Amino acid sequence: MNNRGLHHFRENIVQKATAREPEFRHLPLFVTEYLLAKFAPRGDKRKLERLKTFVQRHCTESTPEEWVWDQAQLGRRLVLVGELTVAVNRRTGRLDGQLSALGDGKLTVPFELADRYPQLFYGAWGTVGIAYHKDRKNLVVEDFVPIQVPGARLDAFLRGRMYFSETRWVDLLLKSLHIDPASLSEEAKHFYLLQLAPLVDGALPMLYRTNQSGSGLLDLANLFPQALQVRHPETLEAGLHRNHLDHLPGMIHTHSVIVLDPLSDFVWTRSHFHTTLLEDLRSAAERGNAADASVALVCRVRSKTRNSRLPLPEWAKSHPDFFRSVVGLAASANDGQPVAPYDGPALALDYLAEMFARLRREPRKVDLDQFLPDSLDLTDEQAVRRLARALLKLVYPAGDYPQDAVARWTRVALQCREALYDEASRHRPDAFPPRAKPAEEPEPQPEAPPAPPAEEPPPAATEPSS
Structure with missing residues (x-):
């Protein structure tokens, strides 16, 4: 690998072995690598441990359902990372949402959120803002941000x-x-x-x-x-x-x-x-x-x-x-x-x-x-x-x-x-009759590759913002 060339992608590089560690096994790889690049760049051990704690607490596949309800009913707005799936409830005419950690419990989802992110009807991963609404006696999805790279050019x-x-x-x-x-x-x-x-x-x-x-x-x-x-x-x-x-x-x-x-x-x-x-x-x-x-x-x-x-x-x-x-x-x-x-x-x-x-x-x-x-x-x-x-x-x-x-x-x-x-x-030989194979032509020799641009020196290490 041209590791010198990798520094041109420095903020978007992750260690692949880390993404497959057991603490992340319940997440899709693209979600894990988003979290690694954002919260534990360069594999810093302390940041990685904090990320693992965050995943255990806030990623819906491993978050205890009782904890979610307790925190929400105390009036605390929760931000979870998980897969949100929505469907129309034909009886009420509203949108129901489901997060795996909440079992059969349904979330109320605003129609404008589903209009903005139509992939939610088939399940989409992202950060999900949840709050408890006393009048509805239910958890309501207030915000959803899909997994994406901000400002990527x-x-x-x-x-x-x-x-x-x-x-x-x-x-x-x-x-x-x-x-x-x-x-x-x-x-x-x-x-x-x-x-x-x-x-x-x-x-x-x-x-x-x-x-x-x-x-x-x-x-x-x-x-x-x-x-x-x-x-x-x-x-x-x-x-x-x-x-x-x-x-x-x-x-x-x-x-x-x-x-x-x-x-x-x-x-x-x-x-x-x-x-x-x-x-x-x-x-x-x-x-x-x-x-x-x-x-x-x-x-x-x-x-x-x-x-x-x-x-x-x-x-x-x-x-x-x-x-x-x-x-x-x-x-x-x-x-x-x-x-x-x-x-x-x-x-x-x-x-x-x-x-x-x-x-x-x-x-x-x-x-x-x-x-x-x-x-x-x-x-x-x-x-x-x-x-x-x-x-x-x-x-x-x-x-x-x-x-x-x-x-x-x-x-x-x-x-x-x-x-x-x-x-x-x-x-279907009747519709696609077998045809004779054409004689193989000699493979052309590749041209000499052009010289790459002058290599820039790697930048001084800085702590990327999360």
């Missing part, structure tokens, strides 16, 4: 990227995800980056192939607040789109990535819901939808043979539109081998999440024409262009793409598109 992030080569930057991204890249193949690194791509460029429906244990699969909802893991088909049916009856804003409007894992479990109670989902995937693939959420479709395969068919639900494998709507297929290259965790310094996940969200709103243009084969039809070409652009945005966020990098990451996108066609041929 994209231009500073882009300047910091300048001090890393492509290889070291990719390694830094992996280390920030708690993954030690030292023993990973290039193919394995690509699989991780392909899972991050929908976070920086919208509307990228992707298929991901892994084994039963999920080797190489990122727990995106644990790493990034803009990712949502859906575990039940009914949840997706009820919440994918705006529901005016329950004031649900729709997952596709509140999150960047919606993860369906495993896809084979998603069989709908409404027989035609898959048609709606296919239409959404297709409109996303064509970049015509109003929301730009991506759907990550995870397939867990029992067989160790890489050519075995994916366990797709009937609605997916029987509809050619399914394969036409997905951008690409990425396969895990870990073969069941556990990945070593990374323990050293790297970017805080909440900071990385904020930078990815900013990059998602930044348009990037890249010329791929000379790297695309003439045999691609229009649909294939559009998919490859969008996937390659997302990968390049991850690796070269400022848009300063060297030509050899454009060729390299375009080739990764082409491989994903070809893998998707091969999978479609296994399920």
Whole structure:
């Protein structure tokens, strides 16, 4: 690791081993790393112990329910850190909120708070201000602030990227995800980056192939607040789109990535819901939808043979539109081998999440024409262009793409598109006849990397404000 380069991100660096200590195990990693960067920068032992005490007292997953009620009824306003979920109470017409530490107890939530943060309908982590209202004889949420990095600037992030080569930057991204890249193949690194791509460029429906244990699969909802893991088909049916009856804003409007894992479990109670989902995937693939959420479709395969068919639900494998709507297929290259965790310094996940969200709103243009084969039809070409652009945005966020990098990451996108066609041929050879493999071209030699900017001396150590 280029530790000299890390000082350009100094206020947003955390020790990854610390974030996995037992005292924080009930918190998502992005929440833990937000707290570490804010209250215990540089791993100061005394500040770290105070933070652990704070977590024990104020984070809802470990706060005793009786203590919360006692403090609130004494007239003390409480500030807790936790996941707040709201729902419309059809009997009263009000919004009920729930924090896990309060058990079945309901909180009253103002509608204006839910309007400001619509992701609360699906659960969102943040600081929650609670007070007891005697007239309602209930706890009322007076304030909610989502986990976010105050004052984070994209231009500073882009300047910091300048001090890393492509290889070291990719390694830094992996280390920030708690993954030690030292023993990973290039193919394995690509699989991780392909899972991050929908976070920086919208509307990228992707298929991901892994084994039963999920080797190489990122727990995106644990790493990034803009990712949502859906575990039940009914949840997706009820919440994918705006529901005016329950004031649900729709997952596709509140999150960047919606993860369906495993896809084979998603069989709908409404027989035609898959048609709606296919239409959404297709409109996303064509970049015509109003929301730009991506759907990550995870397939867990029992067989160790890489050519075995994916366990797709009937609605997916029987509809050619399914394969036409997905951008690409990425396969895990870990073969069941556990990945070593990374323990050293790297970017805080909440900071990385904020930078990815900013990059998602930044348009990037890249010329791929000379790297695309003439045999691609229009649909294939559009998919490859969008996937390659997302990968390049991850690796070269400022848009300063060297030509050899454009060729390299375009080739990764082409491989994903070809893998998707091969999978479609296994399920629907009538609609996707097997095609001859093109002769492989020799891989271009990478250009010499440009000299990095003159290294600035590390600043004198100062105590950052919390």
